[in-house]
Amino acid sequence: MLVADRNAFRTGATSAAMVLPSGFALPPLPYLLALLAGVAVAGAALYRTRPRVTPRVVLAFTPWMVVGASLYALFQIEAVPAAVRPLLGTPAVYLATFAVAGLVWAAASPFGADEWDLPSTPGLLLLIGTLTAGGVVGSALRIGLNRGGLLLGPPLAALVASLVVATGVWLLTVTNSEDASAASSVGWLVLLGHTLDGISTAVGSTLGFGEQTPLSRLIIELGGELVSLPFLGPAWLFVVVKVALATFLVVFVGEYAAEEPQRGYLLLGGVAAVGLGPGAHNLVLFAIA
Template identity: 40%
Template sequence: MPVPFAEFVIPPVGYTVGVLVVTGLVFWGLSRVRPPVTQATVLALAPWMVVGAVLHVLWQLEQSLATPIVPSVAEPLLSAPTVYVATFCLAGPAWLGLSLVQTLPARLTVSRALGLAGLGALGALIGVMGARVQAASLSGVTPGAPLVGLLAAVGVTGVGYGLISRWQLGTVPIDRVRYAGGLVLFAHAFDATTTAIGVELLDVEERSAAPRAIMNVAATLPTEPLLGEAWLFIVVKLFLAVGIVVGFAEYAEESPTWGNLFYALIAAVGLGPAANNFFLFIINTPG
């Protein structure tokens, strides 16, 4: 039976303390400046979540190939889950700095600038990853199955959100949180579909305890010969994501700062691992 959090790699104490200190300073700076936290902010943070995933892919490539890929001084910061906290230590100062700019170019808001910065960083990292894969002469890029997972997640998100968008909760229609809530639903649908594709089509062993436990239950059901063992994980993930979107919609309406931050955190928990799966499977390097 998988041990909970056994897949986590905690860096040396010095790195851990340093990351925590920097994270605390970023939170302190943001609390002093208090930039608006809107649904657009949640969307702007999405590329940064994928940045963390790609950084972790580079770390996994280094472990798999037993050859240096990332600078040795940064290597301890790129294991999971530290890499996602370290990525926040990059995104947070960018957000803080943009919030302090007095005049941005026309039609460029802080959220748009933050999202564009994240996309720029993501594009650069994908370029580095592609160069490393080519230099290492890996078996090649196979985007078929991962792209199916991405398209399935988009479809599930569209259908799922269409079904719940008119749900009235108290005085707050669910479509009031359509951007942040939609990202939460997509992130966890993407995580579910990529995990299922890895397990069912690519023979990747699921190492995380909770998904593995759910799949073990599905493997004992009469549906296993027809549906496999990953379908129940997809159902559970979507059920939880929909429950969170619906359950916290009123809170996000009443307290947008904390509500949107909560949605961003929940989205990151799904989108980071999903993007990590996606890129690992594309480059034929299961984690």
């Protein structure tokens, strides 16, 4: 995940500091309690309804990942109301997004989980999530435009390149691995998310943005010591690591999904979110910052 100022890096002495991004902080206690209450309510609703987890359900969460990512980008450029700002930092924004999406999922759980047609669980999740994401991203673009203009070329190029690379790697992987095939379309989403995170970070490094996570920064610096490539800059090695790790996880967790589809697809969805969230955040930040 990127920041607009390279000086925002912080190198900690502990192992946690090597993993957690700069700016990672819990909100003030009243906000934290409200946030935990929201997460608890969503968790209880999901526990009570026990919704089915299918590939289409996981894919339907894609716009929700964009919602959290976009809100955090707005938080970074200080374009959110003060009253809700404590809920839009990291990790609070992702917990808040989960609370809302979880309640929508629980409400939609009585419907079928294997088709997109309305009413269905994937269809309702996708529809509400897309409308929400459209509103948040639209607001972000409007704010960016009012603050001095938009930068659309690099984020669009990063998105297109990620789609091409992820799809190519996915096709190659499923051709050679039955375990990857068991991951179904969720495996493609995992590859897309982490490829987007890698390529968008690489593009950002050529635009003057800095990586928030110290461990990722070390990989980027190592790649820069070896060679700097056009379009990817010094972060080419980070892209390779992200794509390779995502491919491994698709194969490894795909084997588990073949035996335990519910838990396997849920785990793959979490892995996809870890990549797609930061990747989408980078694209929105490029455009508006």
